[in-house]
Amino acid sequence: MMTIDLALQSDIYLNYLAIVGGVLGFAGMVLGVMTIFGKDVSSIWRTYRGWLIMIPLVMGTIFLGRTAVIVGVALLAIFGFKEFARATGLYDDWWLTGLVYLGIIALAVASFVTDPRLGYPGWYGLFMSLPAYVAGAILLIPILRNRAKGQLQQVALAVVGFIYFGWMFSHLGFLANTKYAYGYILYLVLAVEINDIAAFTCGKLFGKRKLRENISPNKTIEGSIGAICVSLIIPWLLWFSFPHFEPWHLVLTGLIVGVGGQLGDLVISYIKRDIGIKDMGAVIEGHGGILDRVDSMIFVVPIFFHVVRWVHGIR
Amino acid sequence: MTEWEYHPAPDIDETMAEHLRNFPRQPYMFMYALRSMAALLLRGWMRLYHRLRIDGREHLPASGSFILVCNHTSHLDTLCMLCAMPLNKIHRTFPAAAADYFFSSLPRSAVSAILINALPFDRQVNGAESLTVCSHLLNTEGNVLIIFPEGTRTTTGEMQRFRSGIGRLVVATRLPVVPCYLDGGLKAWPKGKLWPRPYRLHLRIGAPVSYEQLDESSESVRKICHDLQSRVAELGEIAQ
Numbered sequence: 396m397m398t399i400d401l402a403l404q405s406d407i408y409l410n411y412l413a414i415v416g417g418v419l420g421f422a423g424m425v426l427g428v429m430t431i432f433g434k435d436v437s438s439i440w441r442t443y444r445g446w447l448i449m450i451p452l453v454m455g456t457i458f459l460g461r462t463a464v465i466v467g468v469a470l471l472a473i474f475g476f477k478e479f480a481r482a483t484g485l486y487d488d489w490w491l492t493g494l495v496y497l498g499i500i501a502l503a504v505a506s507f508v509t510d511p512r513l514g515y516p517g518w519y520g521l522f523m524s525l526p527a528y529v530a531g532a533i534l535l536i537p538i539l540r541n542r543a544k545g546q547l548q549q550v551a552l553a554v555v556g557f558i559y560f561g562w563m564f565s566h567l568g569f570l571a572n573t574k575y576a577y578g579y580i581l582y583l584v585l586a587v588e589i590n591d592i593a594a595f596t597c598g599k600l601f602g603k604r605k606l607r608e609n610i611s612p613n614k615t616i617e618g619s620i621g622a623i624c625v626s627l628i629i630p631w632l633l634w635f636s637f638p639h640f641e642p643w644h645l646v647l648t649g650l651i652v653g654v655g656g657q658l659g660d661l662v663i664s665y666i667k668r669d670i671g672i673k674d675m676g677a678v679i680e681g682h683g684g685i686l687d688r689v690d691s692m693i694f695v696v697p698i699f700f701h702v703v704r705w706v707h708g709i710r
Numbered sequence: 711m712t713e714w715e716y717h718p719a720p721d722i723d724e725t726m727a728e729h730l731r732n733f734p735r736q737p738y739m740f741m742y743a744l745r746s747m748a749a750l751l752l753r754g755w756m757r758l759y760h761r762l763r764i765d766g767r768e769h770l771p772a773s774g775s776f777i778l779v780c781n782h783t784s785h786l787d788t789l790c791m792l793c794a795m796p797l798n799k800i801h802r803t804f805p806a807a808a809a810d811y812f813f814s815s816l817p818r819s820a821v822s823a824i825l826i827n828a829l830p831f832d833r834q835v836n837g838a839e840s841l842t843v844c845s846h847l848l849n850t851e852g853n854v855l856i857i858f859p860e861g862t863r864t865t866t867g868e869m870q871r872f873r874s875g876i877g878r879l880v881v882a883t884r885l886p887v888v889p890c891y892l893d894g895g896l897k898a899w900p901k902g903k904l905w906p907r908p909y910r911l912h913l914r915i916g917a918p919v920s921y922e923q924l925d926e927s928s929e930s931v932r933k934i935c936h937d938l939q940s941r942v943a944e945l946g947e948i949a950q
Contacts, residue, residue, distance in 0.1 A: 481719040482722060492739065670716045672718055674723060
């Protein structure tokens with residue numbers, strides 16, 4: 396469980412605050428020194444400024460507790476889906492777009508309320524069955540408006556939008572109900588970002604062979620392997636986040652982030668490439684849209700969730 | 711298998727500030743919802759606080775595009791005219807608002823674009839270009855433009871001369887014009903005051919006028935401006 400008081404008492408939260416603050420401060424200093432020595436770092440500054448806004452927002456939301464996290468994840472899912480809808484043209488269809496929004500709100504409600512039969516916070520059964528209800532409702536919309544032309548495409552986009560950007564991502568909000576919520580959520584956010592940066596850096600340093608040249612020509616096999624290696628080390632350094640994990644759990648956790656993070660990135664890449672756009676939006680200066688930032692989380696979160704649930708339970 | 715066609719929104723790589731400032735704006739569900747709620751609250755506030763009375767609502771054309779003109783004494787003018795429009799038309803009613811004032815900062819742009827649905831009108835540099843934007847907007851059947859031909863708020867209560875822009879717009883679009891007069895605006899919210907005072911407001915809507923028979927000469931433009939000004943003034947006399 397998460398509350399403001401628990402955050403203040405939680406060594407895990409305070410440790411992460413120190414880590415993130417330290418990294419941010421160090422990066423700022425490095426950039427400052429580079430600027431003094433006359434290097435052109437203007438584009439990195441823009442990205443850095445984006446982090447300066449995003450990190451306090453994320454840490455602040457987690458500090459505020461369970462409700463804030465569930466609401467925050469739902470908002471990210473809603474605005475992330477909105478970017479997808481605007482990019483694909485599904486947004487012109489306000490019925491379907493509105494229905495997916497409602498579905499995402501329902502996911503947040505399911506994450507928030509108490510399970511009526513078991514009495515635990517978070518109605519797991521409803522959360523897991525919502526895709527059936529929402530996908531079913533989406534499929535009924537063309538019948539309601541008595542229209543067939545182009546409906547398969549619209550319905551398919553809405554279902555993918557709900558399942559991928561809504562349901563899969565919203566597992567992050569449900570994690571706020573667990574005993575180790577701080578450790579799980581903070582680890583996932585930090586490890587996925589490190590994995591992203593590692594893939595980029597290793598690719599720049601050692602990259603030779605293309606990973607998937609028709610999807611994302613800048614990604615390389617070397618970068619990908621480097622990122623997996625880094626991600627396999629991270630859980631050992633952050634073991635305090637989940638002290639109940641055994642060593643093989645750490646290996647599994649590292650693999651989920653290392654592989655899942657890159658898969659999420661590739662999924663958004665082929666979606667963008669198929670549509671023919673560069674970024675999903677321009678909300679975050681220097682980072683593109685919301686989906687360009689959280690893309691790697693989307694695959695990692697549900698897999699991590701269900702593996703943890705299988706091994707330890709999610710209470 | 712046939713390939714799907716995607717139609718990405720044209721403003722996909724714009725930032726939030728650009729979304730708000732650029733025109734025409736893409737339709738946003740959140741914006742519509744907020745604007746509809748704001749319109750309801752505004753109607754309540756106008757009725758209770760200013761005891762707004764609207765006469766001549768039946769003169770508003772039920773369909774097609776048209777132009778609303780009004781005397782300009784305060785910011786309440788725009789709000790009253792928005793209250794006169796049916797709720798289902800507020801998303802297609804665009805008050806022309808001075809870009810140098812209403813779109814000068816991000817919070818102001820947000821209020822102007824989301825709540826008022828304002829069209830940013832550049833009255834200083836690109837008056838002609840802004841008029842082109844207006845006539846493009848009016849080409850879409852059902853769009854309504856609210857314009858204050860005096861160009862700025864009066865400080866004395868005396869109606870100022872109508873600028874030629876309205877005449878040029880009318881000869882270019884050949885659309886009907888609905889003259890209006892708002893009484894009480896100057897007393898309720900004079901220029902320079904931060905907050906409106908609870909004085910009575912009375913909006914009078916006149917019968918629509920069509921100038922289709924006039925040509926595009928500058929003589930016609932003058933005639934239209936003059937005619938509209940006297941019609942608005944006439945409504946003012948009745949209202950008082």
